[in-house]
Amino acid sequence: MPMFRILPFLLGLAVTGYAAPPPGGPAPRNLFAGQLGKPEVEITAKLDAAWRQLFYGDNDNQRVYYPVGADMAYIANVGSQDVRSEGMSYGMMIAVQLDHRDEFNRLWKWAHVHMYHSTGPRAGYFAWQCRFDGTQMDPGSASDGEEWFAMALLFASHRWGNAPGESIFNYEREAQALLRAMLHKPADAMGTAIFDRAQKQVVFAPTPEASQLTDPSYHLPHFYTLWAQWADDSADRAFWSAAAAESRTFFIRTAHPVTGLMPEYAHFDGQPCADGRFGAGKGDFRYDAWRTLAHVALDHAWGSGDPWQVERSNRVLRFLTAQGPRYADQFSLDGHPLGENHSPGIVAMAAVAGLAADPDLARPFVQALWDAPIPSGQWRYYNGLLHFLAVLQVSGRFQIFPPVPPAAP
Numbered sequence: 245m246p247m248f249r250i251l252p253f254l255l256g257l258a259v260t261g262y263a264a265p266p267p268g269g270p271a272p273r274n275l276f277a278g279q280l281g282k283p284e285v286e287i288t289a290k291l292d293a294a295w296r297q298l299f300y301g302d303n304d305n306q307r308v309y310y311p312v313g314a315d316m317a318y319i320a321n322v323g324s325q326d327v328r329s330e331g332m333s334y335g336m337m338i339a340v341q342l343d344h345r346d347e348f349n350r351l352w353k354w355a356h357v358h359m360y361h362s363t364g365p366r367a368g369y370f371a372w373q374c375r376f377d378g379t380q381m382d383p384g385s386a387s388d389g390e391e392w393f394a395m396a397l398l399f400a401s402h403r404w405g406n407a408p409g410e411s412i413f414n415y416e417r418e419a420q421a422l423l424r425a426m427l428h429k430p431a432d433a434m435g436t437a438i439f440d441r442a443q444k445q446v447v448f449a450p451t452p453e454a455s456q457l458t459d460p461s462y463h464l465p466h467f468y469t470l471w472a473q474w475a476d477d478s479a480d481r482a483f484w485s486a487a488a489a490e491s492r493t494f495f496i497r498t499a500h501p502v503t504g505l506m507p508e509y510a511h512f513d514g515q516p517c518a519d520g521r522f523g524a525g526k527g528d529f530r531y532d533a534w535r536t537l538a539h540v541a542l543d544h545a546w547g548s549g550d551p552w553q554v555e556r557s558n559r560v561l562r563f564l565t566a567q568g569p570r571y572a573d574q575f576s577l578d579g580h581p582l583g584e585n586h587s588p589g590i591v592a593m594a595a596v597a598g599l600a601a602d603p604d605l606a607r608p609f610v611q612a613l614w615d616a617p618i619p620s621g622q623w624r625y626y627n628g629l630l631h632f633l634a635v636l637q638v639s640g641r642f643q644i645f646p647p648v649p650p651a652a653p
Contacts, residue, residue: 272640273545275598275610282614287639290614294632295342297618306620308628309335309347310376316357317350318376321625326381327374329359329389334629336396341636341643345404348396349413354378355393356412365434368425369450387426387438387446388462394422395467398474402645420476427480431455441483443512444490448522457517460498460506461535465491466543470644492550495540500577504560505529506536507577516577528582529575534589534630538596542637545599546644557600561609564594569612588619588627592634599637613638 276282276290299309308331311317319331332355339348358378359370370393372386397419407413426438429450436455440447446462447455465488472485497514498506507516509526516527537560544553563579564571572581573590595613598606613634619627636642 272643273599274640275595275606275638276614277640279598279603279607279610280614291342291635291639291641294618294635295338295344297620298624298628298632299347301620306618306624308625309351311350312354315350316354317347318354318374319351319625319629320376323622323625325376327354327358327376329355329370329372329386329393331625331629332359333389333392333396334633337392337399338629338632338636340396340399340403340645341641343403345400348400352397353412365432368421368429369435369438372449385435385438385450387449388459388464390422390426390438391446391462391464391467394419394426395464395470397422398470399645402647405648423471423475423480424477427483439483439487440512444483444487445494445512446487446491448509454522457509457511457522458494459508459532460495460510461508461532461539463491463494463536464539464543465489465548466539466546469543469546469548474647492543492548492552495536495556496552499536499556499559500579502559503529503563503575503577503579504556505563505575505577505579506533508532525574525582527577529577530582531574531589531626534573534587534593537590537593538634538637541597541600542642545637553600554602557597558602558605561594561597561601561605565605565608569608587623588616589630591616592627592630596634596637610638 276287277284297306299307301307308319308322309317310320318327319335321328321331332351335351336348339351355370358374361367361369361371361383366383366385369385370389371380371383372389373382374380397415401415401419406416412418429435429437431437433452436447436450436452438447438450439445440455445458448457448459449455468484468488468491472481472488475481475484494514498510506529507527508530509517509522511517518527540553541557544550570586572583573585573587574582576582591612594609598610616631619631
């Protein structure tokens with residue numbers, strides 16, 4: 245085997261890091277153990293296999309993580325031949341959850357060097373799309389990238405500590421700056437804040453037009469609940485608490501009353517965005533919306549206590565059960581299939597819905613994730629990252645890392 249194939253494999257052999265749930269945080273549920281009876285050694289092996297393949301597997305068919313030089317790396321959207329803030333932030337979250345600081349720092353440095361706007365009208369935000377050489381393809385921002393960057397950085401700060409001063413590895417400083425930018429950036433002809441302060445909702449994108457609607461899969465009340473505790477400014481903490489409550493109410497408004505499906509894009513009142521301004525079919529349940537299955541349930545698993553989240557998770561899993569094991573990956577909101585594809589990404593997100601659903605209803609979906617191969621090939625980017633996040637979440641390894649209490653005098 246050539247050395248450039250051997251070295252990544254050896255680097256990926258490190259056992260994934262897993263610490264017990266932090267004191268005071270909700271104990272993560274392990275559905276693989278609780279519902280399928282899988283032993284911890286097999287669950288850890290499944291996580292290790294995903295890490296080895298998606299971060300250190302074959303260059304052409306398996307990995308999405310590509311090191312650059314001595315201290316940077318990017319997550320490649322192989323199918324579209326680009327790098328997206330979404331994937332970079334997901335890669336950072338996976339790395340901090342599994343205690344892989346070198347990979348986290350490499351991704352963060354690449355994002356900061358190539359995607360971050362340090363000056364100009366977009367200062368404080370990240371370009372959502374770059375080429376593999378770091379050239380920006382679209383300097384605009386996708387709101388979910390900033391959200392996941394902020395959360396991953398806060399977890400990194402609490403798990404590993406911070407570099408001093410102005411270093412980009414002062415994770416706490418970087419996260420707090422991003423939280424402030426998302427909330428306080430003044431509106432002008434080029435852009436807006438990432439959160440609409442009046443609506444208390446995340447916007448689809450921080451531009452004058454795209455800020456008039458939202459993406460249900462960008463609503464992350466389980467993150468906002470933590471920001472309500474950890475943001476530097478007390479007024480901002482009050483906003484994040486209100487935003488978490490509003491997102492939970494928004495989910496109720498935008499979910500179809502029969503199927504439980506949510507649209508890809510929506511107006512702030514929850515109505516699907518079906519006017520075609522941002523592409524055809526955006527009022528349907530499509531690729532972005534897969535993630536709503538997970539976000540509702542993870543918010544419940546992290547302690548929201550919202551009984552509607554149980555009802556919704558049951559509703560959407562009942563709908564998918566009725567479609568048969570090879571259910572489509574896109575639907576009209578009232579349940580008509582919009583194609584015949586059955587994708588690993590929706591399989592992954594349906595399993596995470598089991599964190600809030602009734603066990604008997606959830607079990608087949610948890611089993612399907614357990615049995616699913618790690619995505620490979622042309623479309624391994626989105627499917628693979630959702631698969632990896634789902635295995636973390638369903639196994640109870642997707643944790644809250646709270647601030648380390650100050651040492652006693």
